[in-house]
Amino acid sequence: MRADLLALPRTLYSAGYIRAAEPILAHRLGIPLYRVMEAAGQAAWERVKQQWPIATRVSVLCGGGNNAGDGYVVARLAHQAGLTVKLYQHRPFERLTGDADRAQQAWLAAGGVVEDLAAKWDEADLCIDALVGSGLKGPLRAPMAEVVARVNRLSIPILSLDIPSGLNGETGAVESEAVRATATLTLVGAKPGLLTGRALEHIGTLWFAPLQLGDEMDKVDIQAEGPLAETVVLLKPDRLKQWLPTRSQASHKGDHGRLLVIGGNEGMAGAARLAGEAALRSGTGLVAVNCHRDSVVPVQFSRPELMVREWGALASAQKIPWADALVLGPGLGQCPAALARFREALSVPSPMLLDADALNLLAASPKKRTQQDCNWILTPHSGEAARLLGQSVAKVESDRFAAIRALQQRYGGVVVLKGAGTVIYDGKEMALAVVGNSGLATGGSGDLLSGIIGGLLAQGLAPMQAACAGVMIHGEAADSALAPGPRGMLPSDLLPEIRRWVNFEVI
Structure with a gap:
């Protein structure tokens, strides 16, 4: 996990929650909100001095809200420290309101000048983005979108205050343009919208300042x-x-869970094999694979520790009660035989994980596990989530938190919405895992995750715990296997790293 993210607090608050809570807290603590704005500017100035100590020319770009007020404060502090500061304001001849106006007047009183954001910008060593705050709803309007596009063409570091301008603070979605920051200093509360989906392409290094x-x-x-x-x-x-x-020390294989992986249709033996070995590497005592007859030899030959049985009513009926948990879907396919395996597995009350084609079959025949029987885990990527919800991938990615809530409400259990900033939700608790890298963007990576989570489920972890732990192990293993880079990284490269992470060798 990135060092900057490790430094964040464990509890994340939505941008709307923070906006609603700020005046309540300020009143309760007897702190004027202008003092909080001053503290925000001071925190930004301290970061500037620490991160870019040789910068002598700074451009500060301001919009029209409180985010602009933070920009005015940091501009004044940099100016008073002797830096050459150019401050560009959207509609510069209009006074701001509230605390932002007070910050603007303090800048003018210190000898600062307000220039037109639409004019040509002087050369600088650093750009500070204080254009649009976390309250943005919908796409940026044309003038501001053009400004953000200009910012993204700069070849100097960019520090965004609170949130990169153009990013939706609640969801992390980008509906038009958004600043691609070198670093972001988020204020008062750490916001989950900064840590999932496309937001991760825009925030750069993420710092947090709780202020007062x-x-x-x-x-x-x-x-x-x-x-x-x-x-x-x-x-x-x-x-x-x-x-x-x-x-x-006195345990035996039966003490560490029995997992059954159902998948591996003709030509897709590798998916079931990867899931099975990932379960073994996560510490599962016994793992069996139930697959197409043409996949039996490839699976067993490549990993002899896996028990393998071919598909068939008798083989599956014998194996399902044996297992403490099931993984249904890796390489399953959607043919009639696969559908029979799917229906057979869903007829038993065992804890299980559904992935890949099991999710596509579920989308075709929706079923919800009730609160009393909610012991399954669904692990869709955005494409599978879109099919499960009957909507577009773009709709899912526009609000990953809303999508996972809808999935859990419709299907029950625990849902793992995979992707950049994986989100996990059980209907009561929402968790976010910002681990992994683009090397996972290859076939088989999801099969590993299924095997890890399924193996932990078989070892006795509750579904939410198994899902959270599995996502962390999978992502951290990918980061450990990253050298010499993401291109060409194979899912099987993660297998030794999975073993290290479940043994806490790298924590």
Whole structure:
């Protein structure tokens, strides 16, 4: 996990929650909100000095809201320190309002000049983005979108205050243009919208400044319902030691779970094999693969520790009760025989994970596990999620948090929405795992994740714990296997790293 993300707090708050909580906390603590704005500018200035100590020319780009006020404060501090500061304001002849106006007047009183954002910008060593804050809804309008496009053509570092301009603070979606920052300093509360989907392409290094209010954020009751009131847990690798079961020196293979992987249709033996070995590498005691008859030899020959049986009603009926948990889907296909395996597996109450074609078959015949029987885990990527919800991939990616809520409500259990900034949700708790890299963008990576989570489920972890731990192990293993780069990284390259992570060798 990236060092900057490790430094973030575990509890993330939506941008809307933070906006609603700020005045309540400020009033309770007797702190004028202008002092919070001053602290934001000071925190940004400290980062500038620390990160870009040789910068002497700074451009500060301001919009028309409180985000602009933060920009005015950091501009004044840099100017007072002797730097050459050029401040460009959208509609420069219009006064700002509230605390932002007070910050603007303090800049003017210090000898600062406000120039037109639409004019030509002087050369600079650093650009500070204070254009649009976290309250943006929808795409940027044409003038501001053009400004953001200009920012992205700069060849100097860009520091965004609170959020890269153009990014949706709630969802992380980019509906038109958004600043591609070198670094982002997010303020008061760390926001989950910065850590999933396309937002990860825009934030650069992410820093957090709680200011005077952040440490009190969990003490606010803003009487909200739904997404606004929902916090998100940022998963960190040290949780693995809490989740993974201890192993007795006197234990035997039967003590560490029995997993059945159902998949491996003709020509797709590798998917079931990868899932099976990933389960073994995660510590599962016994793993069996139930696959097409033409896949039996390839699976067993490549990994003799796996028990293998061909498809067929008798073989499956004998094996399903044997297993503590099932993984259904890797290489399953959607032919009549695959559909029979799917229906057979769903007829039993065993804990199970559904992935790949099992999700496509589920989309065709939706079924929900009730609260009393919600022991399954669904692991869709955005394409599979779109089919499960009957909507477009673009719709899913426009709000990954809304998509996972809808998936869990429709199908029950635990849902893992894979992708950049994987989101996990069980209907009560939302978790976010910012691990992994683009090397995972190859066939078979999802099969590994299925095997890891399924193996942990077989070892006795509750579904939400198994899902969270499995996502972390999978992503951290990918990051450990990254050298010499993401291109050409194979899913099988992760297998030794999975073993290291479940044994805490790298925590």
